[in-house]
Amino acid sequence: MSLSGFQKMRRLVLALIISLAFLTLLFVASAGSSEMHEGVEVAGLILIGAGIIGRLWCTAYIGGRKAAEIVETGPYAMTRNPLYFFSSIAAAGVGAQTGSILLALVFGIGCMLAFHFVILREETFLRGQFNAAYEEYCRRVPRFFPSIGLFQTPETVAIRPDRLYLTLKDGLMFLAAIPAFEAIEYFQTTGILTPVLHLY
Template identity: 40%
Template sequence: MSTTPAITHDLGRTQSRRKMKIRLALLLFSPALLFTTGIFEPGSWQREALEGVGVLLVFLAILGRAWSTLYIGGRKIDHLVTAGPYSVTRNPLYLFSFVAVLGLGLQTGSITIALGLLVAYAIFWPVVLREEATLHKIHGVLFEIYRNSVPRFAPRRSLWKDAHQLEIDPRRLRQTVLDGLIMLALIPLIRGIGWLQASTPNLPVLALF
């Protein structure tokens, strides 16, 4: 289905705003990580267990986002993608981003902070709704059928269907992989904050479970 330049521009603007909000959220919440930490000391088995689970979640998110990009990369506007991960959830890229945020939050050694970051990530809810409204303008009744049968986030495995073949957009896949590398780079940064807190006794830090 062909699209008008105005609708295409609207979707592009919505996605640009999403990226700006991600950068703004990181900027706003970074100082908070310096003054909050988990109740478990760095190096304790409890802390290492939480960090280990978090690392696994980040890797899962990176693989999931790359997998989703193979299906959606470069086709979101002119084609309604309903195969692969998009057959079980309408927003797999967002879903795996939630997983990444949870995994990064666990690097603080605090379940509370991890869940807090996940709740903060909900600022993207209006962006999701605007994207869906734009996709409805583009695809009409086809999107209505898709929206009514496939959950917005929670995957429904019974709906799984795959594509016979994929046309991959290398540029978008590279960008997704680069975003994943940035996620990995945040892991030692967040852990470094924890060691800085532990080695600075006079730093006012709130310990959370």
């Protein structure tokens, strides 16, 4: 599979996770108090914002260059897959829009697991593309969870606006969860939908 194929797969995984989550949550509600519910939703909004900003930060460093060179600065100095890391943070924020801490964890961890298989296939491609240089990068930089002490950045970064716009468009899928889950919550409180499971 080409690198563009992997990127299409990444967007498909994101869309699938959010679609399945939406269908599942038609029948799930928060078991916490009203204050807890609102607090978890606010925390989730912060996570979604952090995830979107983090994804834009990653794209600023690597947009359009992944198949041409090994990017080892900015977020890519701390983890080999920062885009997927920030996507998982945003996914946890989506889960938190239900008001459930447990569902926030399920969404975040589920996203990490889904991306794990995409990462493994990408690594095979990149090893074939860059050989020993990529192996050295793998030896120094963790696969997923960032090591902040490794951070380094050049004085200048060449940014491709078209890549930033595409990443922002992808990120809007996370924000779309907010009105969708508010609608579900409204239908549940008015009795149109009956939740069969309540989670903290």
